[in-house]
Amino acid sequence: xxxxxxxxxxxxxxxxxxxxxxxxxxxxxxxxxxxxxxxxxxxxxxxxxxxxxxxxxxxxxxxxxxxxxxxxxxxxxxxxxxxxxxxxxxxxxxxxxxxxxxxxxxx
Amino acid sequence: xxxxxxxxxxxxxxxxxxxxxxxxxxxxxxxxxxxxxxxxxxxxxxxxxxxxxxxxxxxxxxxxxxxxxxxxxxxxxxxxxxxxxxxxxxxxxxxxxxxxxxxxxxxxxxxxxxxxxxx
Numbered sequence: 226x227x228x229x230x231x232x233x234x235x236x237x238x239x240x241x242x243x244x245x246x247x248x249x250x251x252x253x254x255x256x257x258x259x260x261x262x263x264x265x266x267x268x269x270x271x272x273x274x275x276x277x278x279x280x281x282x283x284x285x286x287x288x289x290x291x292x293x294x295x296x297x298x299x300x301x302x303x304x305x306x307x308x309x310x311x312x313x314x315x316x317x318x319x320x321x322x323x324x325x326x327x328x329x330x331x332x
Numbered sequence: 333x334x335x336x337x338x339x340x341x342x343x344x345x346x347x348x349x350x351x352x353x354x355x356x357x358x359x360x361x362x363x364x365x366x367x368x369x370x371x372x373x374x375x376x377x378x379x380x381x382x383x384x385x386x387x388x389x390x391x392x393x394x395x396x397x398x399x400x401x402x403x404x405x406x407x408x409x410x411x412x413x414x415x416x417x418x419x420x421x422x423x424x425x426x427x428x429x430x431x432x433x434x435x436x437x438x439x440x441x442x443x444x445x446x447x448x449x450x451x
Binding site: 267268314320 | 369377394427442443444
């Protein structure tokens with residue numbers, strides 16, 4: 226299976242900060258990468274697919290980039306609603322895998 | 333509005349069985365692949381199973397092969413997960429999810445149902 230490694234595991238930031246989360250794949254996955262946001266007790270929400278395509282209804286402050294093995298999720302100006310855990314997911318192979326998650330906390 | 337509502341979770345002893353259901357509404361259920369994804373308490377996400385629109389193709393993660401069966405009833409707009417020979421490591425919130433066309437990622441999720449395997 227392709228391993229997905231996110232960094233950092235936890236990130237402390239303030240409202241208005243620019244936040245970047247990194248996801249690395251153990252082998253090339255082209256651009257077959259998605260990002261999800263999950264709040265406590267809630268289901269994940271799809272934010273980004275195909276590395277950089279914004280899902281309908283997702284605010285434009287969210288953006289994704291990368292290809293091959295290294296990817297980033299950027300929140301341009303952190304809002305109170307953005308404090309959550311973020312997961313990357315590769316769907317290059319038939320066996321999809323998720324990163325371990327990055328928790329974005331209030332500083 | 334797309335809605336996915338899971339039911340059937342609960343406490344079961346190791347080796348026992350449970351059947352999860354997911355009632356779908358607000359979209360053409362028979363036109364979509366559907367999936368189950370799980371999340372152990374305090375842990376990350378794991379894709380468990382997929383089923384094609386007509387039920388003719390199914391995928392399972394290795395850890396549940398031979399124990400879990402995904403199925404659907406398009407006439408009832410319902411998705412199911414039959415779980416047999418349950419183990420402690422199957423304890424998780426199980427989410428029903430609508431799979432995006434031609435890719436194993438999910439654009440809509442249910443609220444989840446908790447399965448606890450314990451004696």
